[in-house]
Amino acid sequence: MNIIIERAALLRSLGHVQSVVERRNTIPILSNVLLRASDGELSLAATDMDLEIVETVPATVTRAGGTTAPAHTLYDIVRKLPDGSQVELDIGGDGTILTLRAGRSQFKLSCLPVDDFPQLSGGDLPHRFDLTAGDLRALVDRTRFAISTEETRYYLNGIYLHAAKAKAGGSELPVLRAVATDGHRLARVEMPLPEGAAGIPGVIVPRKTVNEIRKLIDEAADRIELSLSDNKIRFAFDSVVVTSKLIDGTFPDYERVIPVGNDKTMEVDAKLFAAAVDRVATISTEKSRAVKLSLTRGTLTLSATSPEAGSATEELEVNYQEGPLEIGFNSRYLLDITQQIEGEGARFSLADAASPTIVRDVADPTALYVLMPMRV
Structure with missing residues (x-):
């Protein structure tokens, strides 16, 4: 040569x-x-x-x-x-x-x-469909932060990609859905089902593959071809072909952890909220990173205390019309979720201090996040 x-x-x-x-x-x-x-x-x-x-x-x-x-x-x-x-x-x-x-x-x-040199790319991958680079980037960016790093629960070490039905105005629309969870938070993002993707099996794309693809798609042309079987997935674009084994496991029934009876709603400016959480969390202990949200009508008070560092509070104006509520969250998890919200408003659907909370982008119904509370 x-x-x-x-x-x-x-x-x-x-x-x-x-x-x-x-x-x-x-x-x-x-x-x-x-x-x-x-x-x-x-x-x-x-x-x-x-x-x-x-x-x-x-x-x-x-x-x-x-x-x-x-x-x-x-x-x-x-x-x-x-x-x-x-x-x-x-x-x-x-x-x-x-x-x-x-x-x-x-x-x-x-x-x-x-x-x-071992060859991985052989074998037939019967299911094929195209995504734009922007759509694939959105699916990855808005879910990968919730991928588990706990090796014992290996089936959570990736993004679950599958075809599903989404309820919209009394009808059901076919969607391509990406889900990731680590047991503390869950991210679910969907987009209209691409042509050719109707019969795809539900697959778990490993964390390393997700991260490598994310690095590559910034340089990709507009169309990315996905091919998959029950145990492999392939991404092809420009002059690059990425082939990966899939995680051999069953992703849990994530729909069961999405609460349906959360009747208290708070809407807040996502950027102001994230900045306030970040400031208050400076005081929280490194291990728990806990921040308390105290809600009264029209007002949210964020607070954190630490035996070593002291305490911090900050008030924000919010759209909240229910009775008083106190709930605690891991500040890092709160920030991970609010950073995915591209619109101005974040909508929190709450039940009580011990129940999971739903977070949505007011301007974008395609993404849903679930966050487990913690004691503070």
């Missing part, structure tokens, strides 16, 4: 694929990036056996071929080369050494055989 490629193009693609590679690997081949050159392009692939990213980039190919090279080392070398460099990649002789040349710099990297 012998190719010449622009440093910027190589660095961009290496940056995309090498982030999948774990820093500590017990299997040497998984530390490497697969390089294949043919027909005027270079293909780069990396995998951790659960997630694979493949990207193609234009290159001047004088001799086709392939190899695998240490992903992080190769990325660091290319990152440190001067802007505008032309990078030559050459495999000669027995194919065990990759020579990289740029200007007066030369590096020799040990390679492993292409045949040892």
Whole structure:
């Protein structure tokens, strides 16, 4: 294999694929990036056996071929080369050494055989539909903060993506729904069901896959093709293909934790509320991060106390016409939810100090958040 490629193009693609590679690997081949050159392009692939990213980039190919090279080392070398460099990649002789040349710099990297590199992207993925980059970004951004990091409840370590029916004005509309929960808060976001998605199975997309896709879609063209089966999902756009195994587990019946009898409503300016919570929470203890909401007609008082730091209170004008109510929340969770509200108003539907609270964006009915209270 012998190719010449622009440093910027190589660095961009290496940056995309090498982030999948774990820093500590017990299997040497998984530390490497697969390089294949043919027909005027270079293909780069990396995998951790659960997630694979493949990207193609234009290159001047004088001799086709392939190899695998240490992903992080190769990325660091290319990152440190001067802007505008032309990078030559050459495999000669027995194919065990990759020579990289740029200007007066030369590096020799040990390679492993292409045949040892695992392939994840095979297999038939029967369900296919398209999403815009903006729609996929919204589904991810408004739910991933609620993904659990608790490994024992592995079935909560991702976003549950499925087709559902949403009630709207007495009728039911088919929607694509994304749900995430960690047991303390729940995020549910939906959009009109894309063409071709009606028969999809409910799947749990792992947290690492969600985060890698989120990094990539900022640079994506408008359309992203999703393909999925019962155990794999694939995202294809521009010159990038991301294939991932799905979490093999059953997502809990999340509808059961969404309360239906919350009869007390508070509406508040989301940005003013978030800023006030952030200020008051400065005093709360690091472990609990607790903030108390005390509601009376037209007024919300936020308060926090800490044996070490003292106390803080702040009042806000709100639209609340019910009887007095006190309820406590984890301030971090409150902020995570209010940051998802793009409109001016946030609507809280409350029952009592011990029951879960629903939070919605007044201007956007497609997103719903549930937050469990805490004792303060």
